[in-house]
Amino acid sequence: xxxxxxxxxxASLAAAAxxxxxxxxxxxxxxxxxxxxxxxxxxxxxxxxxxELAARGDKRIVPVAFHVTYWDYIGWKDxxxxxxxxERQRDIAKSQDSDMVFTPQVVIDGRDFRRWPVRGxxxxxxxxxxxxPAPASIEIRSKPYAxxxxxxxxxxxxxxxxxxxxxxxxxxxxxxxxxxxxxxGETLHHNAVVRDFAxxxxxxGSFRFKPQDDWDLAHMSLVAFAQDTKTGRVLQALxxxxxx
Numbered sequence: 001x002x003x004x005x006x007x008x009x010x011a012s013l014a015a016a017a018x019x020x021x022x023x024x025x026x027x028x029x030x031x032x033x034x035x036x037x038x039x040x041x042x043x044x045x046x047x048x049x050x051x052e053l054a055a056r057g058d059k060r061i062v063p064v065a066f067h068v069t070y071w072d073y074i075g076w077k078d079x080x081x082x083x084x085x086x087e088r089q090r091d092i093a094k095s096q097d098s099d100m101v102f103t104p105q106v107v108i109d110g111r112d113f114r115r116w117p118v119r120g121x122x123x124x125x126x127x128x129x130x131x132x133p134a135p136a137s138i139e140i141r142s143k144p145y146a147x148x149x150x151x152x153x154x155x156x157x158x159x160x161x162x163x164x165x166x167x168x169x170x171x172x173x174x175x176x177x178x179x180x181x182x183x184x185g186e187t188l189h190h191n192a193v194v195r196d197f198a199x200x201x202x203x204x205g206s207f208r209f210k211p212q213d214d215w216d217l218a219h220m221s222l223v224a225f226a227q228d229t230k231t232g233r234v235l236q237a238l239x240x241x242x243x244x
Contacts, residue, residue: 019143020243024224024236028134030126031225031237032063033107034192035089038078039071041182046104049116051191054172060130062237063192064170064223068103076181080174080190084197095232110232135160136226136235140167142243148211150242155204156226158236164229165200167207170239172219195220217242 034050036043053063066085067078089101096112106116108125115121135158142152156165172191178184195215198207225237 018243019141020240021139021141022238022240024134024136024138024238026133026137027060028129028132029060029062029237029239030109030129031223031234032061034063034065035068035085035101035103035105035107036065037068037071037081037103038176038178038183038188039074039076039181040103043104044183044186044188046106046116047188047190051172051189054192058126060126062223062225062239064168064194065190065192066194068101070101071103071181074181076178076183079176080193080195082194082197085194088197092232095230109234110227134236136163138165138224138226138236138238140222140224140238140240142222142240144217144242144244145208146211148215148217149209150217150220150222151206151208152222152243153204153206154200154224156236158226160228160235162228162230163202163235164227165202165205165224166227167198167200167222167224168194169196169209170221170223171195171215172221173216174214192221217244 034046036047050063050065067080068086068089069081069083070086072078092107093101106113109129137157140154142150145151154165154167156163170192174190174193175187177187196209220242221239223239226235
């Protein structure tokens, strides 16, 4: 009986060791979204830019790359594109009284930011966000699910109204050899690519990301962000490597 009790205790500890909890803290982090497509000839420089941003490891910044679907018709189907990401970009446009979407587009904390190629302007925007206390705090709890999947829950605390909570799964070190469309003959490299997306609604929620064949958890992260669902303003963001 004592041996069984010890075995159960070790099993419990092993399970606990595979569960991770991360908090965003009080410092505001800027969610930097890139809307892009492998079918868009002007997108590779922006893809390179967001990849370099992800590699910097700047704690003030949470970079994500959403691949959209509306370029697929031109001859190359982007395997990272998803209609949910296209719809998110359209929602951002609507929140700013616009019906136009385009690539590449950079959005910082829910607002279109067309000066992203100007390093000084970008750095000033990030510094301004980081200088203020975050209007929300996020906690994310995660653990492995099945083979190369991940599941967990997240919660947000904020005095703001109309707060929505979202979790995305990103992956680094991806590439595609494009054989059709505007980028025909090019090999494109990507980091911070969104591979799945969960809308948790308001407050607490759970998520489960079922594995795909090309997922590699060693190169993946969970990103959670809280957003004002009326204005589109991002209140806080959090990124953490996959718990393994």
